[in-house]
Amino acid sequence: MTHVPPAPRPDRIPVTQSTGPALRLLSLGAGVQSTTVLLLACEGAIPRFDHALFADTGWEPQAVYDNLARLRTHAADAGIPVSTVSQGSIRDDALNPEHRFASMPLHVRNPDGTKGLARRQCTNEYKIRPLKKAARALLGYPYPQRVPTGIYAEQAIGISTDEFARAKDADVRYLRNAFPLIDLGWTRDDCKRYLTEKGFGQTVKSACIGCPFHGNAGWRWLRDNDRDGWDNAVDFDHAIRHGHPHANNRAQPLHGQYYLHRSCVPLAEADLDPPGPRRALAVVNDYEPEGCSPWSCRSGESINTSLAA
Template identity: 25%
Template sequence: MDKFNYTPERLNVLSSGGGTQSNAIICLIHAGVLPKPDIIVMSDTMREASNVFTYQRDHIAPLCDEIGLEYVIIPKSDYATHDLSISPAHAPLPGYFTEMNGRKKTGYCSGKQPAFCSDKWKKEVIQRYLNQRYGEKYLTRRGVDMWIGISVDEAARRAKTTKGKWRRRYPLIELNITQPQSVKLVEDYGLPTPPRSLCWMCPNRSDDMWLWMRDNVPEDFERACLHEREIQKNWPHLWLTKYGVPLATAPISNGVTHG
């Protein structure tokens, strides 16, 4: 395994998404493979899938408590400047499927809207919290290393900024760990298979994930169906799946990936 180059003079923050890779990083910290950061912070988007927080409470929080690592979950509503959209005149922040420019020959939506929800609901929320807690001047002087749970096979998602006040670090990439290896790492640590972190109304869910939610967390699935009906009051051309029909009746089936 490669080495993670820790910079203790900067404030080290694990920005947890609550999903597979973040959980793998926490297991590595607990095992002493990675150094202990100053704090773990997660933004509660207010739409996170129910099983994600259950997993954090039952399996991840106890690990953090054992090593005295503070894990703070921040309500998005305390720090976000926007919820679903910037204004009624703007498209929603999540990247919904759209039929604005027509449909494909298959009848599916022609594409997806760009997504800004991660920046507005997670990145900016955590930065505002840290500025408030530690002081902007202090953090600007010291600098912050934000540990992000992106693995080697997702390296294209990395932000290019590696300097300045907010510097992003990718422990799993630096350790050359993939997403499947992250899952195995958590399982080998004696924990149940970790859920993937996605909002219950996220259009990036595969059909398998929609089916799992429908069959295992029906209250989340119903919330997603209601959410779709609500967004269409202002944006009738937007949908949660590529099929461009109500989620409740969409022909979702195993093995289909959206995105």
């Protein structure tokens, strides 16, 4: 069930001359880094949050939803509410001929055999927009009301020092991004050690089941640890091969073929074996790229713009 957070108090947060945040929020992906940030706040190692927000695409592995449920209970004991916000199910919407398709960065094999990557719009639509909407509501200024100058929420994001290049400023005045893990000098491995100490050592990476940014390591994990999720991804990979139904219904067929795996072969047939000492290409394919953290991607990025009519 989707929980849209209400405004934190009956009235709007008053406009003041204070330079401090009106609210402290956590953008919670329920993966390794953001889980670490929430637990640190729960134990008082960093300032507590007024709210943690999980943007649900409707297509996360069950392990992520299980972790989210546990975090919700754990954080409630520390007085930090965890809410789920959602724009809908990205998978269902992609296969719905009546629904506009927010383009996913699917791999494309063009008619001439070259490969490309479709535009990435899904992160903006299914993560950034609902998170911004929730932040506005919590501040007491839901869209289209204007948030007064000087009123903002500090938004913590789980980016560690080994990913510091992904840390970016917010693109709206009512949000200011903060990076507690970078401030602490923590790496992803530091987060893993901390989670193990706190009994959260089974926390997995948060990403859509069918995210085209998975490397072979990610696909292997899904295949070997979440068979329902793997079958779900294989079915989607097959269903999307010739474009999304909405575009096809509008006589905008794909000039090529879509794939989830970067090799542009059906996911069920892709070589996912771990790299051996002489498999240099496999090492590259095993790598997990930057993914789509909602506050560090280049939404709308287009690498191949001539895929559809």
